Amino acid sequence: MKSIKHFFWFCSGANRSLLNRCPTEASKFTGIGAAVFFTGVLAALSGGYAFYTVFENPWWSAAFALLWGAIIFNLDRFIVATMRKKKGKKWLEFVQASPRILLAVLLAIVITKPLELRIFSKEIDRKLVILEEQIYQKEIAEIDRRYVALQSEINSQMEGFKSEIATKAAQRDRLYEEARKEADGTGGSMQRNAGPIYQLKKADADKAQTELEELSARYVPLIAAKQANLDSLAQARQTEINAIKRNPWNGLAAQLEALKVLTAENRGIAIANYFIIALFIMLECAPILVKLIAPRGPYDNLLEIREHFYKNHNLEQISAMDHSTYEKLKYFTH
Structure with missing residues (x-):
C-alpha cells in the first residue's frame, strides 16, 4: 500500500x-x-x-x-x-x-x-453502411453526369431524323387519302372517277412516297449509327460503374464523419x-x-x-x- x-x-x-x-x-x-x-x-x-x-x-x-x-x-x-x-x-x-x-x-x-x-460503435456501424451507399451513388451520379450530355445530344439528333420521316409519312398518307376520296367520290370534286384531278393527286402522293423513301434511305442508316453510339455509351457507362471499387468505408476518418452526422441528426x-x-x-x-x-x-x-x-x-x-x-x-x- x-x-x-x-x-x-x-x-x-x-x-x-x-x-x-x-x-x-x-x-x-x-x-x-x-x-x-x-x-x-x-x-x-x-x-x-x-x-x-x-x-x-x-x-x-x-x-x-x-x-x-x-x-x-x-x-x-x-x-x-x-x-x-x-x-x-x-x-x-x-x-x-x-x-x-x-x-x-x-x-x-x-x-x-x-x-x-x-x-457509439453500433450506431456508427449502421450509419457507415448508409454513408458508404451514398458515396457509391454519388460516384454513379458523377459517371451519369458525364454521359447524360452525350446521350441527350444523340437522342436529340435521332428524334430530329425520326420527326422528319414521320412528317413526310404523314404528308404521304394525307395525299393518298385525298386521291382515294377523289377516286371514290367521297371528297374533292365529289364525282366518282379516276379523272385528271385524281391523277394529279395520285402523282402528288407518289412524289411524297418517293421523297419518303429517299428520306428513309438517308436517315435510317444514320439512326442506326446513332443507336449504336447510344449502345456503346451505355456499355461504357456500365463498365465504369462495374469498375467502382466498393472498399469497406470504416476507417477512423469515416467513423468520425459518421459520428458527426449522428450528432447532427x-x-x-x-x-x-x-x-x-x-x-x-x-x-x-x-x-x-x-x-x-x-x-x-x-x-x-x-x-x-x-x-x-x-x-x-x-x-x-x-x-x-x-x-x-x-x-x-x-x-x-x-
Missing part, C-alpha cells in the same frame, strides 16, 4: 523527501497523482482503439497505445508539477494556470474521440456526446483544479524554501566566480 502511495506521489510530480516531512499533504498529492495516472491509462485505451482502427494489428496497436499513454501521462505530470502556489492573489494563479488548463482541455478532447467512437446522441467530452475535460483538468482550489500548505512552503535556497545558492556561486575573475584580472593587469 505504501509503495502505491509513493507511486502516486511520483505521478503528481511532488518531491518525496518534502512530502515525508508534511504528512498532512500526503492525501492531496496521492489524489492528484492518481488522477494523472488514470488519465494516462484512459489515454492509452483511447489511443489503442484509435491505432487498432488504423492498423488492424493488435501488437502495433498495443505498442502505440503504451507510447501514447506515456506521452499524455508525462504531459499531465509536467503540467501539475510546474504549478506553484503563491501567497495571496488567487486570481493570479488562475491567470498563470490558464495555458495549462487550455492544454488540458485539448488533451481531453483528443483522448475522448476514440472512446466516443467505441461507445440525433439530439440524444449529441447530448450524450457533449456530456462525455465534458466528463473527460473535468477528469483532465481535475489535478490542475485541485491544486488551484486547495489552500497553500506546508509542502508549498517547504518547496518555496528549497527553491529559494537553490536560487540564492546559485547567485552566491555566480557572485563568487565573478569576484574571483575580477581578482585574477586585477592581479595580471598590475
Whole structure:
C-alpha cells in the first residue's frame, strides 16, 4: 500500500523527501497523482482503439497505445508539477494556470474521440453502411453526369431524323387519302372517277412516297449509327460503374464523419456526446483544479524554501566566480 502511495506521489510530480516531512499533504498529492495516472491509462485505451482502427494489428496497436499513454501521462505530470502556489492573489494563479488548463482541455478532447467512437460503435456501424451507399451513388451520379450530355445530344439528333420521316409519312398518307376520296367520290370534286384531278393527286402522293423513301434511305442508316453510339455509351457507362471499387468505408476518418452526422441528426446522441467530452475535460483538468482550489500548505512552503535556497545558492556561486575573475584580472593587469 505504501509503495502505491509513493507511486502516486511520483505521478503528481511532488518531491518525496518534502512530502515525508508534511504528512498532512500526503492525501492531496496521492489524489492528484492518481488522477494523472488514470488519465494516462484512459489515454492509452483511447489511443489503442484509435491505432487498432488504423492498423488492424493488435501488437502495433498495443505498442502505440503504451507510447501514447506515456506521452499524455508525462504531459499531465509536467503540467501539475510546474504549478506553484503563491501567497495571496488567487486570481493570479488562475491567470498563470490558464495555458495549462487550455492544454488540458485539448488533451481531453483528443483522448475522448476514440472512446466516443467505441461507445457509439453500433450506431456508427449502421450509419457507415448508409454513408458508404451514398458515396457509391454519388460516384454513379458523377459517371451519369458525364454521359447524360452525350446521350441527350444523340437522342436529340435521332428524334430530329425520326420527326422528319414521320412528317413526310404523314404528308404521304394525307395525299393518298385525298386521291382515294377523289377516286371514290367521297371528297374533292365529289364525282366518282379516276379523272385528271385524281391523277394529279395520285402523282402528288407518289412524289411524297418517293421523297419518303429517299428520306428513309438517308436517315435510317444514320439512326442506326446513332443507336449504336447510344449502345456503346451505355456499355461504357456500365463498365465504369462495374469498375467502382466498393472498399469497406470504416476507417477512423469515416467513423468520425459518421459520428458527426449522428450528432447532427440525433439530439440524444449529441447530448450524450457533449456530456462525455465534458466528463473527460473535468477528469483532465481535475489535478490542475485541485491544486488551484486547495489552500497553500506546508509542502508549498517547504518547496518555496528549497527553491529559494537553490536560487540564492546559485547567485552566491555566480557572485563568487565573478569576484574571483575580477581578482585574477586585477592581479595580471598590475
